[in-house]
Amino acid sequence: MLFIKSSFRRARVESRETRGTYWPAGSPRRGPGATVFAVAASLLLLTGLMAPSQAGAVSAGSASACVQTGQAAGKQTSTLLTIIHVTDFHGALLPEDKDAATQRPVGGAAVVASYIKTEKSKALAQRGGEVLLVASGDMMQGSAVSNLSRGAAVISVMNELGFEACAVGNHEFDWGTGVLAERKRQAKFPFLSANIFAGEGTKQPAWVLPYTVVRKGGLKIGIIGATTEDTPVVANPKMLVGLRFDKPAAVVNRVAAKLRKEGADVIVVLSHLGGAQERDGSVTGPVAEFASELKGVDAVLDGHSHTVAAGVVNSIPVMISGSNGRRLGVMKLEVVCGAGQRSGAGSGSRAGARCTSRLVEQEVEPTYGDSLEPDKATAAVVDSYARKFAAEIDRVVGVAAADISTGRQESALGNLIADIMREAAGAEIAFTNAGGIRAGLDAGPITVGEIFRILPFDNTIVTMYLTGEQVKRALEEGTSSRGVVQVSGLKFSCRQADPAGQRVKSIALENGTPLSPSGRYLVATNDFMASGGDRYATFKEGDTILNTQILVREAAISWLDKVRQAGGQVSPPSLGRVELLQ
Ligand SMILES: [Zn+2]
Numbered sequence: 001m002l003f004i005k006s007s008f009r010r011a012r013v014e015s016r017e018t019r020g021t022y023w024p025a026g027s028p029r030r031g032p033g034a035t036v037f038a039v040a041a042s043l044l045l046l047t048g049l050m051a052p053s054q055a056g057a058v059s060a061g062s063a064s065a066c067v068q069t070g071q072a073a074g075k076q077t078s079t080l081l082t083i084i085h086v087t088d089f090h091g092a093l094l095p096e097d098k099d100a101a102t103q104r105p106v107g108g109a110a111v112v113a114s115y116i117k118t119e120k121s122k123a124l125a126q127r128g129g130e131v132l133l134v135a136s137g138d139m140m141q142g143s144a145v146s147n148l149s150r151g152a153a154v155i156s157v158m159n160e161l162g163f164e165a166c167a168v169g170n171h172e173f174d175w176g177t178g179v180l181a182e183r184k185r186q187a188k189f190p191f192l193s194a195n196i197f198a199g200e201g202t203k204q205p206a207w208v209l210p211y212t213v214v215r216k217g218g219l220k221i222g223i224i225g226a227t228t229e230d231t232p233v234v235a236n237p238k239m240l241v242g243l244r245f246d247k248p249a250a251v252v253n254r255v256a257a258k259l260r261k262e263g264a265d266v267i268v269v270l271s272h273l274g275g276a277q278e279r280d281g282s283v284t285g286p287v288a289e290f291a292s293e294l295k296g297v298d299a300v301l302d303g304h305s306h307t308v309a310a311g312v313v314n315s316i317p318v319m320i321s322g323s324n325g326r327r328l329g330v331m332k333l334e335v336v337c338g339a340g341q342r343s344g345a346g347s348g349s350r351a352g353a354r355c356t357s358r359l360v361e362q363e364v365e366p367t368y369g370d371s372l373e374p375d376k377a378t379a380a381v382v383d384s385y386a387r388k389f390a391a392e393i394d395r396v397v398g399v400a401a402a403d404i405s406t407g408r409q410e411s412a413l414g415n416l417i418a419d420i421m422r423e424a425a426g427a428e429i430a431f432t433n434a435g436g437i438r439a440g441l442d443a444g445p446i447t448v449g450e451i452f453r454i455l456p457f458d459n460t461i462v463t464m465y466l467t468g469e470q471v472k473r474a475l476e477e478g479t480s481s482r483g484v485v486q487v488s489g490l491k492f493s494c495r496q497a498d499p500a501g502q503r504v505k506s507i508a509l510e511n512g513t514p515l516s517p518s519g520r521y522l523v524a525t526n527d528f529m530a531s532g533g534d535r536y537a538t539f540k541e542g543d544t545i546l547n548t549q550i551l552v553r554e555a556a557i558s559w560l561d562k563v564r565q566a567g568g569q570v571s572p573p574s575l576g577r578v579e580l581l582q
Pocket of ligand 1: 138169171304305
């Protein structure tokens with residue numbers, strides 16, 4: 001069926017993402033068209049906006065009968081608010097992606113722009129139609145063009161398209177808050193998060209706002225941001241000094257109540273929390289927990305998990321719109337204001353409120369590159385940045401003899417990158433996290449652009465001395481049911497199903513010598529892990545910790561260049577460093 005959750009792993013293997021359309025609980029699964037029709041038609045009948053005889057004429061997916069009723073229904077107005085949503089774009093400006101299921105081209109800023117403009121004009125053509133264009137964070141980090149411009153290229157595109165707000169994601173901190181403040185100045189829209197604080201009090205940093213208020217037609221819409229409280233774990237801690245990330249629900253409820261008091265008719269939350277949709281349609285994960293605690297919120301548009309979801313939690317529509325520009329989220333709310341509105345139904349309903357909202361339809365659609373003409377204005381913005389960095393991005397630094405793949409368990413590419421780090425640092429052992437390797441390496445010429453896609457994060461190599469006992473603890477921290485840390489210079493066996501701290505069973509150096517608990521080993525890792533990212537605690541105890549300031553990506557590029565200059569090609573390293581026990 002249509003509710004498929006994709007994993008949290010690297011974006012390029014989101015293989016089973018698909019359209020998520022809202023079905024009311026218990027309704028038969030007849031396919032999106034029929035069901036959307038059922039929702040729209042029953043809604044319109046309920047609200048008395050159309051006669052039963054007309055209901056049959058409503059075409060699937062169309063809400064054209066949702067009209068501004070004005071005088072006709074006694075000063076009641078109905079607005080069809082279309083929220084267009086992009087999240088976790090990760091700098092995917094160029095059209096270089098394929099949909100894993102269909103092999104059709106998907107994404108690229110100019111294609112996404114065409115989908116946005118098409119949805120926008122469809123929505124505005126409807127009577128009472130209004131559009132809100134928003135994003136849920138992690139928009140910039142992840143490609144050569146975007147990273148070489150420190151995210152400026154993505155913000156230029158978002159400005160061009162008229163984005164109205166963007167939540168702060170964990171990757172917004174990758175280049176430090178100084179760069180984020182620059183991007184804030186460049187952006188014609190605010191970066192939102194209500195739960196990021198500077199220090200102990202309630203003061204927020206200057207580059208973020210808790211909310212913004214926009215007016216659409218006669219509606220006053222409050223938009224509130226929320227950022228994952230896991231940011232200190234999943235972002236580079238050295239970039240977060242002095243920042244506090246509170247649990248978001250209570251903070252958002254406080255802001256929502258304040259905005260309601262100040263006359264907001266609709267409250268939309270842009271969150272960066274993550275979640276998934278189960279086969280029965282239910283939304284699970286942090287965003288579901290969050291939504292279940294919200295009060296007076298009409299819609300939650302979420303990101304972070306790179307998943308696709310379109311469901312309802314606590315009577316609030318919750319949508320997650322995939323990642324990397326492969327999907328566009330479209331949520332339609334009917335907002336009825338004025339006299340005679342019903343009470344007690346719909347998430348936006350409150351005693352004495354001027355308006356109530358009701359979900360008409362929500363859908364996360366693929367952005368196929370072969371079905372719409374790419375938007376010229378957006379392509380021109382992307383081109384201007386791509387040209388500026390073209391010589392560097394297209395530089396060939398090596399040739400891969402075969403595809404070298406990555407994954408959460410031991411992978412050939414993980415082994416290769418750990419080997420490169422170990423060699424660059426002159427260490428005996430190296431550790432790197434699978435989550436930092438964002439794509440596989442394709443057979444054939446390797447360009448700087450491809451290395452950026454594989455290693456988008458600006459992580460540096462850190463060295464330190466660890467005892468054998470500390471190496472074991474670090475391996476334990478890197479071993480869970482979700483995967484293993486990528487290693488070089490050692491072999492280990494583990495049983496991932498065992499309790500935390502007891503999973504690693506044996507450790508030996510590359511040459512087979514068992515690791516000595518009291519031995520002293522020179523270890524290399526990346527600065528993200530060294531400073532406690534992904535909950536690694538042991539690296540912080542290392543002796544003589546040294547940040548080499550060598551970027552992992554730069555180490556990879558110069559290693560590949562050396563192989564190329566020697567006339568060699570890169571082959572996938574063999575597996576066998578990690579033995580998984582059953
Ligand atoms: Zn994120």
